[in-house]
Every structure is written in structure tokens, then in C-alpha cells.
Amino acid sequence: MQARTLIALLCLVTSALAMAQTVPFYDPARGVTPIADEAKPPPIGNEENRDIRRTRAYSMQPPTIPHKIDNYRVDKNFNQCMFCHARSRAEETQAVPLSVTHYMDRQGNVLAEVSPRRYFCQQCHVPQMDVKLVVPSNFEDIDTVLRQSRQSSSSKKK
Ligand code: HEC
Ligand code: HEC
Structure with missing residues (x-):
């Protein structure tokens, strides 16, 4: 009986100690x-x-985005991305024209102009910085995953 209470007490003390021990805060960002x-x-x-x-x-x-976009204006009056990326500007600028999904509304209807939900390009497209992860x-x-699974299944057959 006494031994049991001692063990219970010991457990209590150690768990209390563990809780009191502050883990130093660390976040990668x-x-x-x-x-x-x-x-x-x-x-x-x-x-x-x-x-x-x-x-x-x-x-x-x-x-x-593989190029700088410093100071490119995108607001309700002007979209500088479209100055180069619009279908009609591709030949002159050699920019990749927007794909058809950018002209579709929610129902999948293809519109004449870029769809409002695709107007603010940087919601989805971002430039890259040369920095540490x-x-x-x-x-x-998926190609790597498929290659690995094919390799492992062919090595199993042997
Ligand atoms: C002065 C013309 C010009 C402007 C303005 C411009 N781009 Fe581009 N963009 C290009 C060209 C040309 C390419 C092809 C690759 C290259 O030369 O950089 C390109 C490539 C891209 C690509 C890569 C496409 C792919 O298939 O890999 C994205 C995404 C893009 N631009 C987004 C934007 C966004 C968003 C903006 C506005 C903030 C913008 N661009 C403004 C000319 C422009
Ligand atoms: C809601 C997210 C979203 C917004 C906003 C958006 N895009 Fe895209 N964009 C995508 C996705 C997803 C793809 C790749 C699949 C596709 O073509 O739909 C893409 C593809 C592209 C491509 C490559 C087309 C090709 O045929 O390879 C270009 C260039 C591009 N976008 C430019 C722009 C520009 C410029 C704007 C602003 C006017 C813009 N995008 C706004 C999601 C977006």
C-alpha cells in the first residue's frame, strides 16, 4: 500500500516537473x-x-513568374500584366498569352475579356526570390512517384 502511494506521488512530481519545464519557442519563419x-x-x-x-x-x-514585376501596376483602371500577356499582345511582346481558363467564368462560359476572378494575377502567380528555404x-x-513505384513493382517480380 505504502509503495503504491509512493509511486503515485513520484509520478505526480515528475509530470509536474515536466510541465513546468518551458520548451524554448522556435518557429522557422x-x-x-x-x-x-x-x-x-x-x-x-x-x-x-x-x-x-x-x-x-x-x-x-x-x-x-520568371521575370521582375517591380512597379507593375494592377488596379481597377489598368492591368500592366495584360499589356504583354493579353492574347492580342503576344506576337509583339513574345509573352505567353493567358490560357483559356483565364477567360472562363464559374459556369465554364468563355468570355471575351479576362474573367474578373482572374484579373488580379498575383493572387496566383508569384515571382521567385533567390533565398534560403x-x-x-x-x-x-508525380513523374518521380510513378517511376519509383514502377521500379519497385518490377524489382518485386524478379
Ligand atoms: C513587358 C512585358 C511583360 C509584362 C508587363 C509582364 N510579363 Fe509576364 N512574361 C513576359 C514574357 C516575355 C514572358 C516569357 C518568359 C520571359 O521572357 O520572361 C513572361 C512570362 C510570364 C509567366 C510564366 C508563364 C509560364 O508558362 O511559365 C508568368 C506566370 C507571367 N509572365 C506573369 C506575369 C504577371 C503576373 C505580370 C504582371 C504582374 C506580368 N507577367 C507582366 C512578359 C511580360
Ligand atoms: C485564380 C488563380 C489565377 C489568377 C488570378 C491568374 N492565373 Fe494565370 N494561371 C493560373 C493557373 C492555375 C494556370 C495553369 C493552368 C491554366 O492554364 O489554367 C495559369 C496559367 C497562366 C499562364 C500560362 C498559360 C499557358 O498557356 O501556359 C500565364 C501566362 C498566366 N497564367 C498569366 C496570368 C496573368 C497575366 C494573370 C492576370 C491577368 C493571371 N494569370 C491570373 C491561375 C491564375
């Missing part, structure tokens, strides 16, 4: 700055401007 404080933002990276279209990670990915990623695209 904020560092050690507590949630309630304002973290010092890292310096803004350089926008990549190589003009080379990048591989899409999956077929429906909005392609990332904040959160590591182990994403593999």
Missing part, C-alpha cells in the same frame, strides 16, 4: 521571437529575372 512580439523581418531577396520559364510541379499549378520541402512530382 519567426525564429525565437515570441508570438506576441514583432519579429524583425529578413531583408527582401532579389527577384529572379532570368526570363526562363520554370517547370510546373503539377499540371494545374499557376506557373511562377524557410521550411524544408520533400515534395516529389
Whole structure:
């Protein structure tokens, strides 16, 4: 009986100790700055401007922007992206014209002009910066996954 109470007491004390031990706060984006404080933002990276279209990670990915977009105006009166990316401007600018999905409304009707829900390009398309990844990623695209599964199934057959 006494031994049991002793064990129970010991358990209580150790769990209380474990709770009291403060784990230092760490977040990949904020560092050690507590949630309630304002973290010092890292310096803004350089926008990549190589003009080379990048591989899409999956077929429906909005392609990332391979050029600088500093000071490009996009508001209710003017859309500078369309100055080059509109269907009618492609020949002169050699920019990739918007695909048909940008002209579709929610019901799938194809409109004459860019659909309002695709008007603000940077909702989906973003330039890339030459910076260290904040959160590591182990994403593999579907081709890699399929190749691996084919390899493993063919090695099982042998
Ligand atoms: C001065 C002309 C011009 C303007 C303005 C412009 N672009 Fe481009 N954009 C291009 C050209 C040309 C390409 C082809 C690759 C290259 O040369 O950079 C391109 C490529 C892209 C691509 C890659 C397409 C793909 O299939 O990989 C995206 C996305 C894009 N632009 C988005 C934008 C957005 C969003 C804006 C407005 C903030 C914008 N562009 C403004 C000329 C322009
Ligand atoms: C709601 C998200 C969204 C918005 C807003 C949007 N796009 Fe896209 N965009 C996509 C997706 C998704 C794709 C790839 C699949 C497709 O073509 O629909 C794409 C593809 C593209 C491509 C490549 C077309 C091709 O044939 O390879 C260009 C260029 C582009 N967008 C430019 C723009 C510009 C310029 C704007 C602003 C006028 C814009 N997008 C607004 C989601 C968006």
C-alpha cells in the first residue's frame, strides 16, 4: 500500500516537473521571437529575372513568374500584366498569352475579356526570390512517384 502511494506521488512530481519545464519557442519563419512580439523581418531577396520559364510541379499549378514585376501596376483602371500577356499582345511582346481558363467564368462560359476572378494575377502567380528555404520541402512530382513505384513493382517480380 505504502509503495503504491509512493509511486503515485513520484509520478505526480515528475509530470509536474515536466510541465513546468518551458520548451524554448522556435518557429522557422519567426525564429525565437515570441508570438506576441514583432519579429524583425529578413531583408527582401532579389527577384529572379532570368526570363526562363520554370517547370510546373503539377499540371494545374499557376506557373511562377520568371521575370521582375517591380512597379507593375494592377488596379481597377489598368492591368500592366495584360499589356504583354493579353492574347492580342503576344506576337509583339513574345509573352505567353493567358490560357483559356483565364477567360472562363464559374459556369465554364468563355468570355471575351479576362474573367474578373482572374484579373488580379498575383493572387496566383508569384515571382521567385533567390533565398534560403524557410521550411524544408520533400515534395516529389508525380513523374518521380510513378517511376519509383514502377521500379519497385518490377524489382518485386524478379
Ligand atoms: C513587358 C512585358 C511583360 C509584362 C508587363 C509582364 N510579363 Fe509576364 N512574361 C513576359 C514574357 C516575355 C514572358 C516569357 C518568359 C520571359 O521572357 O520572361 C513572361 C512570362 C510570364 C509567366 C510564366 C508563364 C509560364 O508558362 O511559365 C508568368 C506566370 C507571367 N509572365 C506573369 C506575369 C504577371 C503576373 C505580370 C504582371 C504582374 C506580368 N507577367 C507582366 C512578359 C511580360
Ligand atoms: C485564380 C488563380 C489565377 C489568377 C488570378 C491568374 N492565373 Fe494565370 N494561371 C493560373 C493557373 C492555375 C494556370 C495553369 C493552368 C491554366 O492554364 O489554367 C495559369 C496559367 C497562366 C499562364 C500560362 C498559360 C499557358 O498557356 O501556359 C500565364 C501566362 C498566366 N497564367 C498569366 C496570368 C496573368 C497575366 C494573370 C492576370 C491577368 C493571371 N494569370 C491570373 C491561375 C491564375
